[in-house]
Amino acid sequence: MNTDDINLAYKLRHALNENLDALPASTTERLAAARALALSRKKADAASAAPFAKKDWRRSWFDVDALFSNVALGRLAVAVPLLALVVGLGGVYQYEQQQQIAELAELDAAVLADELPLTAYLDHGFNAYVESQQRRQ
CATH class of the missing domain: 1.20.5 (Single alpha-helices involved in coiled-coils or other helix-helix interfaces)
Structure with missing residues (x-):
């Protein structure tokens, strides 16, 4: 990723975090469930790469x-x-x-x-x- 892509990602994250409190409860719950699912998949992938990361x-x-x-x-x-x-x-x-x-x-x-x-x-x-x-x- 070049610096323009990284800057755009930071701007998008900042804009989404500003309006986080205005989201409805159902959307927040769906986002929390999606995040938990993504983290569970990430941990499964990270477990197979862990022996190489510690090397x-x-x-x-x-x-x-x-x-x-x-x-x-x-x-x-x-x-x-x-x-x-x-x-x-x-x-x-x-x-x-x-x-x-x-x-x-x-x-x-x-x-x-x-x-x-x-x-x-x-x-x-x-x-x-x-x-x-x-x-x-």
Whole structure:
């Protein structure tokens, strides 16, 4: 709620309280019954939230009660998949790097094993051949 809404609520409450004495007895009784019903419903809702209201959330993570609370489990439910994602992406990156190194080593070994004259390495066609071999693998 913004400040305009809060100010309007205060003004309405003040206006209703000013004319409270002028209301008929039947209206006052109905309002009292409605208030009692609302309070009884509120107490039922408040009873289920009471254990969480008394909790001190400034405790450390090493507190057993705080560790198994809904907030801590919610944090773990977010942290564990994120950690798994980071570890998985790191593993994929390492695997791809190893594959690239192995391909380059194989190409270097093939080039060094061939008996080519040194002028073949200076030929542009040879460079195109090496690049096409890299793309195929």
